[in-house]
Amino acid sequence: MQVSFEKIDQSYGRQTLFRSLDLVIPSGQFFTLLGPSGCGKTTLLRMLAGFVRPDRGRVLFGNENVTSIPVHRRGVGIVFQDYALFPDRSVMANVSYGLLARGMARQEAFERSASMLERVGLGAFLDRAPAALSGGQRQRVAMARALVIEPKVLLLDEPLSALDVKLRVELRSMIRTLQIEAGITTVFVTHDQEEALAVSDQIAVMNRGEIVQIGSPLGIYTRPRTAFAADFVGGANVIPIIQELASRSDGLRRMETPAGILLTRSDAHVPDGASLAVRGADISIADASPVKDGEIAGSIVQVEYRGHTVGYSVQTSIGPIRVDASASQGTRLRSRGEPVVLRVPHSSHIVEGTLC
């Protein structure tokens, strides 16, 4: 089912969160709202659920206006960050709760719940109390409880953030598998870019109540449109552009920045107040030598060895720049204080805005 927001206005006290926000989430997609805390992603999710009613504007499920339909008649499945399992009910009672509330016969409700629990790998835990389950198991129960009612829309409110890294990876692939099987439009809220990239069909990057960019994970990561998206999703270094200078004879464009003149192959237009986004993994690091166009001098202030890569933080005239170098066998680790030259790749992007 396609889900959409139309001209949503929302404010809290004197603080305006959304101003005329529009968003369409296509049917059957795994759609992620990605942004830092306070960006409005959870509010949007709660509007879909019916917990928050917009000051103005409409929420549509398909063509139906559901704005004034209360939560319990919307038919959405929600997985909460803190699981929200009913503590006084068994796993089975939790999962069958929604079916029984819909007036389904006990026998059928139990059978459906049991088969759903089987699918999330909890077939052997039907009679357990939630308190006797591990965090990952509770999350599976919450998932089963939300899916068993065959919701029109599945809403996931940071469902993995309370789990450790290994479980997260395991559970997110389970969630994705279940979602693809059920073909349910799913809205996933997270602040973890890696998670968002891994599971989504589309991602909407949000900042301060605005949707900054919508696109596929690949598109968002490789072609961020704004400085915020480049920084938040790609972890890129964002260097403000002062002005564009005459291009070189080989076609590379020359950008004047506080860090010197940098080169790019991008053919994007340079709007006012634009920046260059340079991903740490694309920067190469070399021994100190006189600086040419496209290079920045600096010295290493921090070395983070991570196994397959090394993260360097390099102090330059415009502050620290992050560099991720690959650490294949035999690479020499540079040491703190070492003067270096950073070669900024020609693949760097022109993005709107600066980081402030």
Added chain:
Amino acid sequence: MLGSLRRDPVWLALAVLSIALLCAFLLWPLGTMLGKSLIDSTGAADFSGYVRFFSERGYREALFNTLILGGAVTVSSMLVGGGLAIVVARCAFPLAGLVCALPFITLVVPDVVVAAAWVLILGKQGVVNMLLTPTGLQVPSLYSWWGLVFVMTLNNYVYAFVAVFVGLKSMDRNLEEAALSLGRPMSRVLSGVTLPMLLPSVFAGAMIVFTHVIGSFGVPAIIGARTPVLAVKAYNEFVSEMGGSAQMQTTMASLLVSLGAGALLFQKIVVERRQFQMESGRTPASSRISGWHAVAATSSVSLVVVMSLLPALVVVVTAFTPSIGPVLRYGSFTLDNLTHVLFQAPEPLYHSLFLATIATVAGTCFSIAAAYLIVKRRSALSHTLDVLVTLPLTVAGTVMGIALTNTFGSGWLVLTGSWVIMALAYFLRKVPTSVRAAIGPLHNLKDSIEEASMSLGVSPIKSFFKVVLPVIGPSVAAAAVLMWVTTLSELSATIVLYFGGMSTMPIEIFQQVDSDRLALACAYSLLLLLSIFVPLAVAKWKLRLKIGTIE
């Protein structure tokens, strides 16, 4: 103003209804009372009541007596209860666990029974004086300052004990360890780190004791004839309706309310502002003591427990003791007293049970709704409700009684002289505690639980019954039992409100003591103790509810 209530007609209606009820039956009576204190016998509005109060020695004395008694009992209760708490929380010694029984004992043995029992033990014709007769010695009269302070301390130290004990137990031992590791000696750590963190608990305990004492009626009425206090004097003015003046009783009642309100404000403004958010970690370990320290600790704990249990024991024995007039013949045995209270005059028992049940059912339903509104439906309305339900804490029982009779004695709603007004007074007096009891678990209940239920297709009101109520159920049930048993022993509002056909057990006890029929008083006391103990015991050990425990 309405917050999330706007889209919740059922809860909105409940909020409006609750506030309307409290306005009609709490605010209006208190307002009426205050108004009457400002109107003299000719009907003109002036401050002559207050002028007369402060110019006549008798009234002034009652105020000073109230304050002195409040101060003295607070100090002695803090010394006994606070001292006990510190010793038990930080030291390990034989029988230290006995203190866990103290809150339970205090619940089971009501004030009026304690007072009656100490009259039997230390009164003029009391057991101790009887034993001392051959020596020619006499204990100093119980009907004096020391008697009052002694008995009221025994009635109140437990509140001080619980407050300080919980304060000590919720302290994180890492704080003391951090201070020690930063190079402070233990003595400086205790005075510089531990004590300041404990002060809010100490003040909280002291305020509870103080408000209890200034509002208390039973004990000062029984043994305080020579030291009149406001609550008793207002009552006397009330019963001598012909000679007494409506203006003076309402003036005294209003002054008592302002004392209570003052104490509550002090607590809110001065004490709560100093409260710290403490990460509850591991509590400081208690250190084992031995030798004469341990002997002293063990015997003081045992002494306190015995002193608290003694009234119950005396009451049980005396209930089976024959009497001729005021003279008790200990050593002999009779069932006459019990036959009398059980078969000849059992009405007080029925009345007490009936009224307590009505008040508890109404109070519990109200408390659940009010607590839910206060915690989960924050809005200006629910905030108003929060303030209103706290208000009865500042109103002494006698005052509540006077306010209610003065308001509902005439006019559009006449309740005076009916059981409704008694049940109403109980309801109002006990509702603050019940609301607090329901608020606790509601705070711990995550909003998402309810939201999950709604998202699964269950309406908000049904969700409340299906997922909220079961979770807070045990605490609410415990609070209900507590409300029921404390209502059974209510005296200070009852004494003003009861009428000929509707006396209760505490009233009987009070009147029998007053007319020196101590054996009958004890028979009623035994009945009261049992009707409190049995449901408490069932709730505590059979249903495993948390009642009369320290946390």
